Amino acid sequence: MSTFQGQQVLIIYYNVFQIEYLFQERYLSFCAAICRHVWKGGFTSERQGAVPWIKELSETYGDLQAGLMENHNHGCREIHDKPDEVKGPHVSLKQGENLEKFKFDKNRGTEYAVAVVLQKTDTDLEKIPVQSEDLSTLYLTCGQPSWFEPSTYSDGNLELTTQLPATWKMKNLGKFCVNGLITTSQNVSSMECKNLTVVDVSESLVETLPDFRVLPKVREVNASHSMVTIQSLTSCHIDQLKYLVSLSLDELLLDSLPRSFGQLKTLQYLSIKGIPWLRGDEDPQCGQAETSGLSNSVAKVAARTSCIESPNELLKKYDYDNNDILNVKEEIPGLNTELFMSVPRLGQTFKDADSSGIPLAVFEMENLRELRLANQGINSVPQTIAKLKRLRVLELSNNPLLESVAGEVAFLPIRDNVGQGLKLDGCPSLKSPPNDIVGRGGGAVISFLKRVAGGFTVCRRTKLMFVGLGGAGKTSLLRALMSGNYKTKSLGAKEVTDGIDIKAWTVKKNDGPEVTFSTWDFAGQKVYYNTHQFFLSSRAVYLLLWTTRSGYEHAGLEFWLSSIASHAPGAPVFVIGTRADEVDKPEIPMEKLQKKFPQIAGFHFISSLTGQGIRVLEDRLVDVTLAQKYMGEQIPTVWLKLETAILTMKEKKKVSIVKWEEIAAMANEVGIYEEDDLKEAIQFLTYLGSVQYFDNEFLRKYVVINPQWIADVMACVVSIKANAIKDGRLNHSDIGVIWKAYDKEYHEWLLMLTQEFDLTFPLPDQKVNLVPCLLPGEEPKYDWPDLEADSGIRETRMLYQFTYLPTGLFNRAQVRLFQFTDGKAIWKEGSFLKKNAHIALIKQTRENELSVKVQGPEPENVLLLIHEVFEGLIAEAYHGVTYTYLVQCPDCVNKQRTHDPFLFPNNLIRQASNHAGAFLQCHRFFHSISLNELEAIMPPDSKSDLDMQLENSIRKLRDMRKNNSTDILVSYCAANLTENAADPIKVVQDINNMGYTCWFDEDIGTKTLSDFIVPLKDSKLLLAMVSKEYAEDEKCKELFQYASQKLKKPYVIVTITKSFDWTKSELGMNIGLQEIFVDLSKEDVYDTKLDELKEKLKSKLEEEEKKEQDAVDVFISYCWSNSHDAVKKGTAEKDGALGWEKGDPREIRSYLESQGVRCWLDIEQAGKTGLFEDISEGLKKAKVVVACVSDERANSP
Structure with missing residues (x-):
């Protein structure tokens, strides 16, 4: 906008909607912003030519002189919302007026801007003064184009009623903008303005651009969101602009660019975003x-x-x-x-095949700084991008076909613009860099691309996870797949896998590419489920095995499928029936399971003993694996070199865990030097299953280079063979027994690892960790009292019904809530909690059902706390888990005293709320329950719910704070707790005996100011026991200064030593000689002085109580022009300002006062100190502000 300064600006604002709305919401804010800059220099006299110009305009358009001068003197003030009342340099044409009357004063000698508002939709724009030699900027604009308003859209036809001028011959015109203008000519091709530097036809229906051969000075062209075509771009000779620096062609129907655009050597900004x-x-x-x-x-x-x-x-x-x-x-x-497919986009044709969708002309624009190509069909960024040596921004967001970005991008200036330089969000097909790298931010992407530029390899590796119940044949199938003949011998003793067994398996199908699996054979015993979930990931393929001889009903298929769906959504799953040679026709509801779990990739029946069906399974497994998006990713070669170095170390040194420093040294040897780059590499190797790395403060010092090792470590805690953990309690003294096979230096690290995954939890003040999955199954005894009438105690409950309740979710919730237990009343399926004056019971009542019950004065708060724990766990580690919940009928419990209340489904309550229902009926005892009461119990699931809960909580906190406030905060110096001074403790006891409440800290010497802030705010008065020691103590001085100067807290001074040297100190000077203090230092007159102190405290506290009584409930803000009472008393009456007499703000105040609502009104409260001071004080005291809005109030200063 600052470029308008010192120029003539004509703004033709073409209004196709309500003029009043546009004036207030769009036009005036735009013009006001221009005026602030145009009048920056100002004008001061008629000699400059400003006033004559104003007078000339006023003959035709009305008197603007006063408005212009007012804007000059006071800045651009708020503008009225009526065209004929506009203040400032704006012209409003009445409908039907002739634009030919509009003239510029050639002798103006100053700066000004003019806006013409057309109030009639068929005004002929052909009569704009296009011959003016003085006009430097011309804006033709309207509000929103009609395609934004569904009500004006009819069968795709737009009403076109206006003609633009046939020719444009403003020789000094520098900027031309036509935004959103509806026009039948739809072109600006006949412009003859040789000094034009900016052409902007964005948000318009313009189809044809001007011939740029006669506009040689143009530097900026913006045709975004217009109807400009590829034919127009080709024929307008834009490629001949030698000074063009910015070209915007967003949301046009383009599938290529003319090759001649490569001649735009000065272009710095190019934006060709597709239609989203x-x-x-x-x-x-x-x-x-x-x-x-x-x-x-x-x-x-x-x-x-x-x-x-x-x-x-x-x-x-x-x-x-x-x-x-x-x-x-x-x-x-x-x-x-x-x-996407129907609208033309870059990359959809073969016109730019060599550049993979980016027009070839782009790579010849050697001066380009910003290139924005979002919402297109581009499939790769080629190495030729390196030609754009000055490129700082490359936007490729929402290119669904984009697969790779050349590593050369990392060596462009983009690298110095991390976070803003390279935008790759919304590109699901990306393989180089992978989307998980993109998700970590610009720095990670640049690091990855640098590695790619140094050489890359195609990676076709993933994890193959064998899951299912114990004895289902997982180990046998793995051996058969790796055997070469698809058979294996019987395991004989039926050895059961203990933990997780990890092996590598490489397979190649015919002439296809080679695939390497990291096979993970999971133990099937239920006790291991809590550890398995930590290794489940989406970058894997799953084989879920079940024994056909036992039947699918007993195979736990839905459990495993649900677990995979929550931890690894989207990962393919093969459901495999084993021992098929022993059953003629295995039965399984394939259709039902496939519909419920769409990530199932197939059903197979095999026999590891005979080899039946295993080759077919292998072929299908390879096909599905190769179809995964991450297969074939381009991975920096040095990453795999690092993996090789790690594996070599593992084999040679027979180690499983390595310090981070050793890994960093190996990385340097293979060409990875930056720590961030190393973390990217290690994270990728973690995805592959080659290593395990945990990037948190305590665990990051080691890298596990043998994942089998960490599986074994975890198995030591939950193993069926372990016996050191009793009743779910792991004593730290037994760590050496549990991990006796591992070096002692790792024991503390291993314990922290179990805590990181909520497998164990440290008990406060004990050297014990809780292991929830090994807790006893028997429910202990605990006290759950019956409700008593008028006790103030209420009970509420919630029932969660999960589609699938993952193993470990409930136990991990128990761990998170353990701080509220006594450590005893906790068992495998429940916990008894205590928080403040509340008790709570959480139980897993069925396989997919949890119950929460809370008793106390505010049970909803504890219920919300527990709900947030479950929500947090689901968000962190159980994506895809869904549930519904039911809340109890409050009258069933609190009035009927039943232990089996009716439960309202949450979706029924939401539905009733959406339909503005007021009550719901209990179906057990037919109570009518207020919808508001039920919503208050429910956890918030929207911003409005959260706002309501927050408001209720704040109100309750205020009430609690008021109840907990004290009359007096006592401040003293710890050095005065001697025989030479009056005893502060005795003084406080005597004040308490007077009937006042005191806040007093006997350990004051160890406290800081922050410890006193809240109690000081909650007290009415400060009692300072001053002395020489008090005056010299920095903490005491700081407290007194904060209370008296910052909080303006009233205070009473008491001296407790015989010395008055403190009066000469800085503190004494601040207090002043005029302040009368009470001397309690003399024992013989102590009782008399105590009475004196009592009177002084009484006087000060009564003053504070009076201030509280002066507090108001409502602050009423209004304009006197809207008050009948004010007009009767002399306020000038304005046309249309007075409404209904009963709506007079002063009448509203009288009514509210009659109903017991205390109000602040200016005519009563203002004038005591100063207008603004009184208003500020009134706003502070009020709980609610009632603003009586009107045009007059909006326009008042």
Whole structure:
């Protein structure tokens, strides 16, 4: 905007909607911003030519002189929302007025801006004064184009009613902008303005750009969101602009650029963002998104192209179930696919095949600094990007086909613009860099690309996870797959895997690529489930085995499938029936399971003994694995060199765990020098299963280079063979027994590792860790009292019903909540908790059901605490787990005293709330329960719910704070606790006997100011026991200064020593001689002085109580022009300012006062000290502000 200073600016604001709305919301804010800069220098006299120009305009458009001068003297003030009342340098044309009357004063000699507002939609713009030689900037603009308003959109046709001038011959015009203008000519091709530097036709229906051969000085062109075509770009000779630095072509129907654009050697900014597709915010509970707002986006696209159907038809086409809701997983993707494929985009044709979608001309723009290519069909960034040696920003967001970015990008200036330079979000096909690298930020991406530039290799490796119940044949299948003949001998003794067994297996199918699996054979015993979940990841393929001879009903298939779905959503799963040679026709509900768990990749029946079905399984396994997005990623060669070095060390030295410093030394040897780069490499090797690394403060000092080792370590804790852990309690003294096979230097690290994964938890003040999965199964005894009437104690409960309750979730919640137990009342399926004056019981009542019950004065708060623990765990480690919950009928428990209350489903309460229901009926005892009461019990699941809960909590906290406040905070110096001074403790006891409450700390010498801030704020008065020692103590002085100067807290001074030297100190000077203090230092007159202190305290506290009584409930803010009472008393009456007499703000105040609501009104409270001081004090005291809004109030200073 500052470029407007010193220029003539004509703004033609073409209003196609309500003028009042646009004036207030868009036009005036825009013009006001211009004026602030245009009038920066100001004008002071008629000699400069400003006033004559104003007078000339006033003859035609009304008197603007006063407004202009006012803006000059006072800055750009708030502008009225009516065109004929605009203050400042703006012109409002009445409808039908002739634009030919508009003239510029050639002798103006100053700076000004003019805006013309057209209030009639058919005004002929051909009569704009296009011959003016003085005009330097011309804006033709309107509000939102009609494609943003569904109500104005009809069958894809837009009403076009206005003509632009046939020619443009303003020789000094430097900037031309036409934004959002609806015009039939749809072109600006006949411009003859040789000094033009900026052409902006964005957000318009302009189709044809001017001939740039006659506009040689143009530096900026913006045709974004217009109707400009590739043909126009080719024929307008834009490639001949020798000074062009910025070119914006966003959301045009382009699938390429003319090759001649490569001649734009001065271009620094190029933006060619494609038309975006739609986005929906997925509801994690229902997986759906409302179509509200989507029609606007589709209409915007439809208005620019005939490639797609009208919005309503297109939305209807993909609303498969006709419920006006698009499913995020099925319906919106279909709609987005059509938007992506139907609309022309870069990369959709073979015109730029050599550059993988980026126009070849781009690589010849050697001066380019910013290149923005979001929402396109680009599939790679080639090495030729290195030609753009000055490139600082490369935006490739939302390119769904993008697979790779050349490593050369990391050596462009982009590397110095980390976080802003390279944008790759929304590119699901990316393999180089992988999306997990992109998710870690720009620094990680640049590091990765540097490694790629130094050489890369294609990686086809993943983990193969064997899961299922014990004895299902996991180990036998693995041996058969690795045998070469797909058979294995019977295990004989039926040896059971203890923990996790890890091996490498490489397989090649025919002439296809080689695939390497890191096979993980998991123990099937239930006691191990808590450790298995830590190794489940999405970058893996799963083989879920079950024994056909025992039947699928007893195989726990749904448990395992649900567990994989929550920990590794999207990972393919093969369901494999073993011992197929022993059963003629194995039965399993394939359709039902496939529908419920869509990540199932196939069902197979095999026999490891005979080899039946194993070769078919292997072929299918390889095909599915190679189809995973991460397969074939380009990985820096040095990463795999580091892996080789680590594996060599493991084999040679027979070690399983290595210090980080040793890993760093190996990394230096293979060419990884930066720690961040090393962490990227180690993280990738963790994904592959080659190492295990935990990047937190305590655990990062070691890297486990043999994952089998860590599986064995964890198995030592939960192993069925271990007996050192009794009743789920791991004594630190037994660590040497549990991990006797491991070096003592790792024992503390191993214990911390179990805590990191919530496998164990340290008990406070004890050298014991709790192991929840090994807790006793028997429920202990605890006291759960019956409710008593008028006790102030209430009870509430919540029942969680999970689609699937993962093993470990409940135990980990027990660990998180252990701080509220006594350490005894906790068992495998429940915990008894105590928090403040509340008790709570959490229990796993069924396989997929949890119950929470709370008793106390505010049970909802504890219920929310427990709910947040479950929510937090699900968000951290159990993605995909869904549940519903039910809340009790409060009257069933608190009035009926039943132990079996009716439970309201949460979705029923939400539904009633959405339909503005007031009550719900209990189906057991037919209580009518207020919806507000039920919502207060429920945990918040939206911002509005959270706001309501927060407001209630704040109100309760204020009440608690008020109840906990004291009359007096006593401040003294610890050095005065001697025989030479009055005893502060005795003084406090005597004050308590007077009936006052005191805050007194007997250990004051160890405290700092921060310890006193809250109690000081909550007290009414400070009692300072001063002395020479007090005056010399920095803490005492700081406390007194904070209370008296910062908090303005009233105080009483008491001296407790016979010396008055303190009066000469800095503290004494601050207190002043006028302050009367009470001398308690003399024992013989102590009682008399105590009475004197009592009167002084009484007087000060009564003053504070009076101030509290003066507090108000409501502060009323209004404009006197809107008050009948004020007008009657002499305030000037304004036309239309007075409304209904009963709506007079002063009448509102009278009514509220009659209802017991204390009000602050300016005519009563203002004037005591100063207007603004009184208003500020009133606002501080009030709980609510009532603002009586009006035009007059909005325009008042």
